[in-house]
Structures are given as structure tokens and as C-alpha cells.
Amino acid sequence: MRRKPKSSQLFIRWRIYMVLGSIAAVFLALVGRVAFIQVVDSKTLITQGDMRSVRTEKTQEQRGMITDRNGNELAVSVAVRAVWADPKRIAQTDSLAQTRKWKALAEALHLDPAELQQRISNPKRRFVYLKRQVNPALGHFIQELNLPGVYLKPESRRFYPAGEISAHLVGFTNIDDHGQEGVELAYDKWLTGQSGERVVRKDRLGRTIEDLSVIKQQQSGHDIHLSLDQRIQTLAYREIKREVEASGATSGSVVVIDIHTGEVLAMANSPSFNPNDRSQLQSYRYRNRAVTDAYEPGSTMKPFTVLTALEQGKANRNTIINNNPGYISISGHKVRDDEVLGNMTLTKILERSSNIGAATLAIRTGVMPLLHTYYDVGFGNVLGLGLDGETTGVIPQRRRWSDFELATIAFGYGLTVSPLQLAHAYATLGSGGINRPVSILKVDTPPEGKRVFSEKNARMVLKMLESVVSDDGTGSKAQVPGYQVAGKTGTSRKAHAGGYSDNYVALFAGVAPVTHPRLAISVVINNPQGDHYYGGQVAAPVFAKVMSGSLRYLNIPPDGNGIHLVSLDESSESNNEG
Template sequence: MSWRKKQKKEPMMARGRFYFTCGAIVLAFVALFARAAWIQVISPDRLRLEGDLRSLRSTAVSNTSRGMIMDRNGEELAVSVPVQAVWADPKQIHAEHSLDKEQAWQALAEVLGVPRDTLLARVQDPKRRFVYLQRQVTPAVAEYIRKLRLPGVHLRPEERRFYPTGEINAHLVGMTNIDGTGIEGIERGFNDWLTASPGERKVRKDRLGRVIEDLGVVSEAREANNIELTIDQRVQALAYRSLKRAFEYHRATSASLVMLDVKTGEVIAMVNAPSFNPNNRGQYQGFRARNRAVTDTYEPGSTLKPMIVVSALENGVVNANSMVDTSPGWMRLGGKRVSDTRNLGSISVETVLKRSSNMGMVRMAMKETPAQLLDTLYRFGMGIDTGMGLVGESTGMVPQRRRWSEIEQATLSFGYGVTVTPLQLAQAYAILANGGKRYPLSIIKRSQPPIGEQVIPRHHADAVISMLESVVQPGGTATRAAIPGYRVGGKTGTSRKAIAGGYGSDYIGLFAGVAPISDPRLAMVVVINEPQGEQYYGGLVAAPVFAEVMSGALQLLNIRPDAATEEQFQLAGQEASIVPHS
């Protein structure tokens, strides 16, 4: 009986397990279905993101060509030329037994100019996937390497910067590094403008890296921009040749020259010596790459005197026809002696500049306040950045003191105690030549004419420019700056170089001038730093460079002569002799 009851219970237990199992399976399917519905219908974004991370890729739209740098007439000063980079995949090299081709590797080493052992050492690690063997090889070398057919050795296109004018524009144009990024000069200061920006596209790739869908542009590529400078390469080459010759002849430490267009504030020429060839990176040295025309400052010496005369005229100390008593030719101020080479007696303001009289300058400056003198210097742009954006530009130094001693005020009047760059000094003379109007300086050619600011009364500026013409005439200190056929004005300067505790035995020779006087067009400054030998005065070392470069520039720019030559005078006399008197 008990056995029969037991037999009846067993089918009921098996049926319960069956229902339980079926229920569990149904619940599992319901849960899976609900989860799938939740993921795919209600909240699919996360999985879509995960899928996209595994298949979506951003690809660059290549546009890497760097912009050109040109002079004002479109002559190329910096261009990019196509070259090739040689690179290797060490993993592929080892996998395909590329190193077994010993002769091919020897040929590769020879054409690259690299020892074979050094070349093989770079590809020894089989885990690496990329290593440069050499950058920027010529197309001919690249073709030779391509024909070697070495597994794991590849070529990729890139660009090399080339400078057709070499050392002439090295300081101004500058150079790039091997990756095409500007590191000096215009190349560095305007690097973003010259550099192209590659665009970006979204694509979908399969597991083999093949593009299966183009999803469109993410960002547009930006073309590189060209830069047109204000310099005239013809004048630039002439200026560099003349400056380099003087630099070498006088065995100077360095030399600089800056020429400005008086009526626009544009830089026509800017050169320095010593220079370097930017096409040969092996020559690159920091002291050679510095653009001394904007980075180095000097005490301007007597070239500052015209600005002090302007200050005296403005503040009523003298007028253009005044006489200045320089007797007895010397004086003591604060225990220091200030003197001329000899007693010039009572002389005109024009003669003060013509003979470069320190006594005459001191007599005028001591009747002004230091604040009046400094205000004039600031209006001439001294102690202020020119705003051209050139790398390393210095502002110079205009002294600021609460109390001035007499000797400090006196030495300021003939160019000591203040420092300027050659560019700032050229700007000051351009302001004088332009009737006291200051234009913002520019090295980039403008599309619109600039707006000038009248910073000095025109009649005072014109009066001083007229006085500066006498400096170049017989009896002046700069007769070697004269140019046949043109009226020229300027001022020499010779200053001792400051050392710790005073002044040393080295000199700086300067000349600053403008031409033609009747309608000034060009202003130029020449600086010869530490000339060796007996000739160190500005009138001997810098003035001849001014005459040669200014003469050539006036002719190249087709500026009409404004002074009759001796031959013209003789011809005029002959014509007058044959014309009958009325």
C-alpha cells in the first residue's frame, strides 16, 4: 500500500520541476527580451558610442604647405620645396629578414652618409614600428632608396624650407627647424600666419582599417598665407654688401643698417653683420642669428643732438637764428669736465650741429628741465616698442630719475645715458624728415596707407633738417656722406662703450641721415660696433656706407636728384656765356 502511494507522488514532483524549469526559462527570455528592448529601443546611446569608438576614426585632410615670404616686389625670400623622409619599421624588417640584404643596407648607409653600424643600430628593436633614418632627403636620393627595395624601409613626403637670398636676409626672414616651425625672424614672429591648418573628416572603418563610410567634414582645412614684406630686395642686397665690406675692413664686432621710407614708415632695408646661411643649419649659432638692428641697444652719441635742438626750439630756449656762446670751450660739472676739441666761441645753432659742439648742446640743455628733454625723446619714439612684432625687439632705455645732477643732464644732451636700437634711431630721423609727423613702422606691406601723428611742430622739424644739411657740406663732420646730385642731411656719432664703473676704450661709430633734403624720402642709420684700428669716428667708418647705400637706393627707387653737380654748373655757365644779353 505504501509502495503504491509512493508511485503516485513521483509524477507530481516531476511535473512541478518541469513547470518550475519552464517558468525559469520563460522568465530568463522575458528578462533578456526586456534588456534587449531597453538597450536597443529605450536607451541605445551608450552602445552606439561604444561601437563608434571601435569603428569611427578622424582622418586629417592634408594641407601642410607653408606660405611664402616675399619682398615688396614679389621676389621670393623663403619658399617650401618638396623632399622625402626616410623611415623604417623595425618589426617588419625583422619579420621579413630584411637585414639579410647586406649589400643593400651598405648602399643605403652610403647614400645617407651614415655609418652602416649606426644605421643598423636604429632598427635593432623588433618591437618598434617607426623610426626615422634621415629627414629631408632630395628627390634623387629618395628615388635611389626606392630602387633598393628594402623591406621595412619607406619614404614619406615632407617639405624643406629654402632661402634663395641666403645670408642677405637671414636675420630678418629668419629660419625654421626641421619640422617646419619658425624659430627666428619673420618665420617665428608670423609662424601661425604662414602655417596651414589641416582639416578633419569623420570616417567609419572596419576591423582591417578600411574606410567603409565617409561621414563628412568635421573642420575645414585652412590654407597657409603668404607674407609680403616692405623691404626692396635690390636695396637690401646693396646694403648688405656695403655693410659687410665695412664690417670686415674695420674688423668690427658687429654692424647694422636700417633704411625707412619717410612718408610711410615702411622698412626698405634691414641688414646686419656677421650673418649666416639659413640653408645650412650647421652654421646656426645664437649670436649670429640675432637681428641686432632691433635687439641691440647703443648710446647714440652725437646722433641724438638734433632731437635735443628740437626740444630747445620747442621750449623757447633758442630759435633757428640764435647764437650760442661756447666759450671757453670747456666747463666742469660735478667734478667732471665737458669740452669741445677747441674753443669755437659764439656760434649759431646750425654750427653747433655742423661742428658737433658738446659745449653748445650743454648750454642749451641746461636751460631746460629734464622732463622737457625726456618728453621730446619719447615723442621721437625712444624708449618705446615700435610695434612691428619682430622677435626680440628691445625698447631701449630712457632714464627716469627723481633727481638729476648737472652732469647727467649735460651728458644726455650729447647722447650719453640713453640707449636706442638702430631701428628707433632711424624712426627718429624719419620723423624729423617728415615734418614732425610719425607713422607707425611696418615690415609687412600694407594694403591701406597709414595715418600719421604730428608729434613735433613742422617748422621746428624743417629747421633742424635744414641745419643737418650743413653737417655733410665742407667744414662739417660728415663730408664722406655726401652724394653727388643729391642734397643730403645727417649727423655723425661716436660714443664710448659703457663698461662696469664707467666707459672703456672701445667705440661705436654711427651715422644717421636723410635724403633728398628738398623732399625727404629715405632715412637711414648705420652702426659700426667696436671698429678696430685708428679709424673709429662715425664720419670715417659709418658715413661712407651711408653714402654708397643711399646713392644706390635713390637711383633704384627712381628718386630725382635735387642738387646740381659740378658738371651741371659748368654746363650752365657755358650756356650762359653764349646767350646774348638783353
């Protein structure tokens, strides 16, 4: 057997050494490169990676809740989703080729397929909203479609459990969750809170895979507890809506104020709207007429004319004014009563709503004391609720006043007040002459208020106003079984160019129970139609029902004195209400 040459063995060994050396060199090169990347050039590559995956995003703050005084929810935020698209990614992935899925998406979002395709047709755009505030079920369906370039992001939507009942006071938000009307607007910053910021890492599909740090801590919005009592609010809204529809009126408002605290327990308007249905958000519906609209108050001003005369010492309990023969001439104008009563006491002037009696007292008193009385009860000023559009009303300012001009404002013409101002004025009367600030927020400690009238004279006028609600008064339909009620009717003609029209505003305002006044309520019916348009006919019954239910809800004990209480179908009315 022959042996192989030694040179051949050396050649094979050399090749092995060369291969091994090459592998070692490559390995050392890789190790060196890794070391360079990890040690020398690490910051650059980390920066490049972060630019592709690290994002700073805002965290969604939760808007505060609005509740009534008893904790019943009036406005809450619910979790919903927003559907958005990335047109560039849609183009890159040829997502539109999945026609069946896109057709299902358009149908789910109630969009025309052609319109949907047009929205995402520009591949240079990176963000397009397809639908805002979709419910979780629809969001889950869209997620299951798994369309490239279509994504969901969380957001919230405001929900109003009470619907149209409290809509004007609570208000509503826009699609971006910012207040537009009512409390939602007035306390928008307090309810909204502050959004936070955090740094996150996302994958190529935009999903968050790691929370890196918090830049700014999120602060949720604060809750608001309103003074509103939802039971009384529901009652007030039901009764005003029913009367507006029955009388064919243009609108109506009811305001209920707690005399002890100045809190607004109810503020209802008709027509109203459902804040959960944005198709109903027409301006004439969502205006809070109780604070934005002002009317000539008619005879509801007469108690304050009598009170002014008592305060100034120009009249007393035994004052007598004669209205024979049913009219008087003042500055060339005639002031009339619809009935000749002869000698009238102050009680009879209010009971039968005598224009002559009010005018005579005002002329005896003078213009400045009467205007001061009006200002003292809140007329001519905003009451400070903070609601958008709150009117001051109109108290005329003149250098010279004729006796006739003074007479007209004494029985409620030539000035305007809002339903809220009217309720507040009667609350001041019911408190014994103490003007307390009104509030739509729940009050823990009742304010002391400011005394503007003597308690003796305020109580005297309240006792006089009881006769208005008696069987012989103009407000007999305002009687509340078991309770003593003091109030005043009013009917004013609506002004138009050149004078007054044949349209009317019917009003009633009063307090109960008289022995320990707790609630003041004003009712205004704007432009009732038909033959029944007096305050005692259309406004007084609403007052009676709202007052009766409210006193029961608050467990106010009866103080009735056993007088005969007529049914709501009986009527005792005088044209002098205006």
C-alpha cells in the same frame, strides 16, 4: 546474353541520389552562410576589415610664402621626403638579410651601418625616423631599393633664395617647419595654416588605395608680403658687410625706412648666416642686431636737443653760444670741445658737433622737455614690429637730475637706442615732425601718423643738418652726388665696469633728399678697430653708398644745389662726435 540483376541498378541509382543530395546540402549550407555574413553579421565583419585597412591621417598643409614688396621670393616651401622604418616588419620579413641594400641605404643617408642597425634593432617599435627632409632624387633611389620595412612619407622644407642677405629679418624654421626666428617666428600661425584630416583605405604594404572621406578640410598657410625691397636690402647688406670686414668691427647694422609710409625697406646686419645651412645657426650669427642691440647713440642725439630748445622757445635761428675756452664746468664735471670756435650758431653747433652747445641748450630747456622729445620719436619703447627680442633701449628714470646728467643725455651718453629706433627718429624728423608707425609688412595705405613737432622747427633742424654733410662738417663722407643730404655723425665710447673703455661705436643717421625727404637711414658700426673709428670715417661712407643706390632704385629725382662733393677718401672729422 545474361541480364544484370535489378537490385544492382537500384544500388547505383541510390548512390547517385546520395551524392547529389550531399552536394545540394553543402551548396545550401554555403548559401546560408553567405546570406548570414552578408545580411545578419555584416557590420561585425566590416568593422573587423576596417580595423585592418582604414586609417585616419593628417594632410600636410603648405606653409605660406614670404616675398618682398615687389613679389620676389624670400622664403618658399619645397617638397621633400622623410625616410622611416618599421622595425617589427623588418624583423618579420628578415629584411636585414639583404646586406648589400642596407649598406647602400646607410651610405645614401650618410649614416654609419652599425648606427643604422641599432636604430631598427627593437622589433617592438613600429616607427623610427631614419632621415628627415631628403631631396626627391635620394627619395627615388631609396624607393628603388625596395627594402621591406623602409618607407617614405612626404614633407616640406623651407628654402631661402636670398640666403644670408635677408636672413635676420626673414628668419628660419626648424625641421618640423615651425618658425624659430624673424618673420617666420613672428607670423608662424599665419604662415602655417591648418592641417586637414581624411579617412583612407590602405593595403598591407601601407599604400593608400582609396580615399574614403574628408573629416577636416586642409587650409594652406597665408602668404606674407614684406615691406622689404630686395634691391635695397642687397645693397645695404653688401656695404655693411664690406665695412665691418674692412674696419675689423665686431658687427654692424643698417636700417632704411620710407619716410612717407614708415615701411622698413632694408634691415641688414653683419655678421649674417645662411638659413639654408643649419650648421651656421649659432646664436651670435642669427641675432637681429638692428632690433635687439642697443647702443649709446653719441652725437646723433644733438639734433633732437636743438629741436627741443626750438620747440620750447629757449632758442631760435639767431641764438649764439660761446664755447671759449673749449670747456665748461657743470656740477663739478668738465664738458669739452676739441676746438675753440667762440660764438656758435645752432647750425655751427651741429656742424662741428659741439658738446658745449648741446649741454648749454639742454640746461636751458630742462630735463622733462628733452625726455618728452626722446619718447616722441620712439626712444625707450618698442616700435611694434612684432619681432622677437625687440629692445626698448634705455631712457634713464630719476627723481632728481643733476645738470651734468642732463648734459650727458643731450649729447648721447647715459641712454641707449637700437639702430631701428635711430632710423625711425630721423624719419620722424624728415617727415616734418610726424611720427608714423614703422612696419615690416607692405603698406597699401600710408598711415597718417601723429604730429609731435612743429613742421617749421623740424624743417629748420633739417636745414642745419645739411651743414654736417658739407665739406666743413663732420659728415662730409655722407655726401650723395646730386642730392641734398641732412644727417649727423656720432661716436660713443663703450661702457664697461667702472667707466668707459677704449672701444667705440661709430654711427651716422640722416635723410635725403632734403627738399622732399623720402628715406631715413641709420648705420651703426660696433667696435671698429684701428685709427679710424669715428662715425664720419666708417659709418658715413656706408650711409652715402646705401642712400645713393636706394634713391636711384626708387627713381627719386635729384635735388642737388651744386655744392662741391668731396670724394669718399677725403675726411673732415671732429673728436666731438662722441
